[in-house]
C-alpha cells in the first residue's frame with residue numbers, strides 16, 4: 001500500500017486558474033453524445049456574428065443534464081429559443097433548446113436532469129444542443145471544460161485534503177436513478193443456482209449508461225475480475241471503498257484520482273451476469289457490507 005507521500009507525485013495537469021476551489025473545473029457532457037458538431041467561434045463584438053457555444057448532436061426528447069453543480073438562474077425563452085441557465089459560481093452554463101423541468105432557484109448537482117432536448121435549433125443540421133459558457137458577459141469555449149472521453153481531472157497535491165464521502169445508503173443506491181433489482185444478502189444465484197452471499201446491490205440501468213463515482217477518491221482497481229467482469233474500485237478518504245462491476249467499458253485506471261460524479265465506465269453485462277445492470281459494492285475494511293446501511 002503506497003503511503004500518502006505518493007500523492008505528491010501526481011501530475012498537475014490543469015492550469016492554476018482551474019485548481020480545485022473551482023468546482024466547475026471539469027464539465028460533464030450534457031447529452032449522451034460526447035462529440036461537438038460545431039465548434040465555438042467567439043463574436044468579434046458584443047452583438048456581432050459568431051457561434052456562442054458549441055453544438056452537440058442529440059435526439060429529440062433526450063435528457064439534458066447539468067454539466068456541473070450549481071443553481072438554475074433562468075428557464076425560459078431567449079430570442080424565441082427555450083433556454084436554461086445554470087450558475088456555477090464563477091461561470092454559467094447555458095442550454096438551448098430545452099424543455100425545462102427545473103425552475104430558477106433550483107439547486108442541481110452535476111448530471112442532474114434539466115429538461116429534454118427540443119427538436120429544432122437553427123444552427124444545427126439535425127437535432128442538437130447548443131451549450132454555452134459565460135463568465136460575466138464574456139462567452140468562453142465550453143470545449144475547454146468538457147473532458148475528452150476517458151480522461152480525468154487530476155487533483156492537485158497542494159489542494160485541500162479530500163473530503164470524506166457525503167452519501168448515505170439511499171444516495172448510494174440512487175446513483176443511476178433506477179430501481180434496485182436485487183438487494184444485498186443471501187440469495188440463490190441466478191446463473192449458478194448456488195445459495196451464496198450477494199455482496200452488493202444490483203441497480204437496473206440500460207446498457208451503456210454512464211457510471212459516476214459516488215465520492216472523490218483514488219481508483220484502486222480497474223481490471224477484468226472474474227465474475228465481476230470489467231470492474232472498477234475506488235477508495236475514499238475515510239478508507240471505505242465502492243466498486244462498480246459488470247461494466248461494458250472502464251474509463252479509469254488504477255491510481256487515477258477521481259472526483260464525485262466523474263464517469264469511470266458504462267453499465268454492461270460482463271462477467272457472471274444475466275443482463276445489463278450495475279453491481280455496486282460498499283467495502284469496509286475490505287469486506288462487503290450492505291450499501292443501504294451506509295451512513296453519510
Ligand SMILES: [Zn+2]
Pocket residue numbers: 182198200201202278279280
Ligand atoms: Zn449483483
